Amino acid sequence: MLRLAAHGWELDLLPNLGGSIGALRHHGQDILRPAPANPTDALQTACFPLVPYVNRIANGRFRFGGRSWRLPLNFGDHPHSLHGVGWQRPWQVTEQGEDRATLALDHPGGDGWPWPFHAEQQFRLSGGGLAARLRLRNMADEPMPAGLGFHPYFPRHADSRLTTRVSAAWTADITQLPLARVAPDHFGNWAEGDSLSRPALVDNAHEGWAGDARIEGGGLSIRLSATGADGLHLYIPPGADFFCAEPVTHLPDAINRGGMDSLAPGGDMEIGLRIFLA
Structure with a gap:
């Protein structure tokens, strides 16, 4: 574990566990759901990167570049490939200071994703909270499809509310693939602020995200903002003490639906994330 501390903030990083965040605290209070002691899976952590x-x-x-491709199914008995390869690989610490760190992942191609790439996460603490960036570079000699996201877990309390703006939501089938584009308030009146105590599972994509969200509850008002990501995926499991608000660059299965970016050889893309107190 690598710990950063500055301005009353603490950030625990788990480079060997998918380049994940283990905890984010402000004066000892959890801002993200903390990982348990000795976590063994990135899904147990406070946040992990989605790449590529x-x-x-x-x-x-999927088909890309005139060829058909098949990825390994990397999530137990789930029928689809999930979240890329970064969350299941160890990352290397390439920079470290009291208030900042950089983690890197070099994927040689194959073994989960056909194309080689270089990914980098930069973290910095300031009086304004956590700022993070996730960058991806195509190291192949041909174009590759590409997408990025962050998967933060926030504590959920009985009085927790989410306020944010999106232009539309997507219903999903039983395996969580998008089905139909629906009104932005289909799963909650997020524009006006709505309770995070939902009667049924929400595991749904939202598009046209304004890039800013407020999470209130448990005596805190947390702000989430992002750049380079116009999608917000919400995961709100009934009865759990957490929920996820994931800034992302594309919808689920976008590669089969014409909605995923393509990076030229040597091309880059990046997204930024900030988590702070309002």
Whole structure:
């Protein structure tokens, strides 16, 4: 574990566990859901990177560059490939200071993703909270599809509310692939602020995100903002003491639906994330 501390903030990083965040605290109070002692899976952590694609690729199959590709199914008995490869690989610490750190991942190609890439996460603490950046560079000699996201877990309390603006939401089938584009308030009146105590599972994509969200509850008002990501995926499991608000660059299965970026050889893309107190 690598710990950063500055301005009353503490950030625990878990480079060997998918380049994840283990905890984010302000004066000892958890801002993100903390990982348990000795976590063994990035899904147990406070946040992990989504690279080089976001969410699901249906049945791990797609066509790109005139060829058909098949990815390994990397999430137990789930029928789709999930969240890329970065969350299941160790990252290297390439820079470290009291208030900042950089983690890097070099993927040689194959073994989960056909194209080689270089990914980098930069973290910095200031009086204004946490700022993070996730960058991706295509190291192949041909174009590759690409997408990025962050997967933060926030504590959820009985009085927790989410306020944010999106232009639309997507319903999903039983395996969580998008089905139909619906009104932005289909799962909650987020524009006016709505309770995070939902009667049924929410695991749904939202598009046209304004890039800013407020999370209130438990005596805190947390702000989430992002750049380079116009999607927000919400994961709100009933009865759990956490929920996820994930800034992302594309919808689930976008690679099969014409909605995923393509990076030229040597091309880069990046997203930024800030978590702070309002």
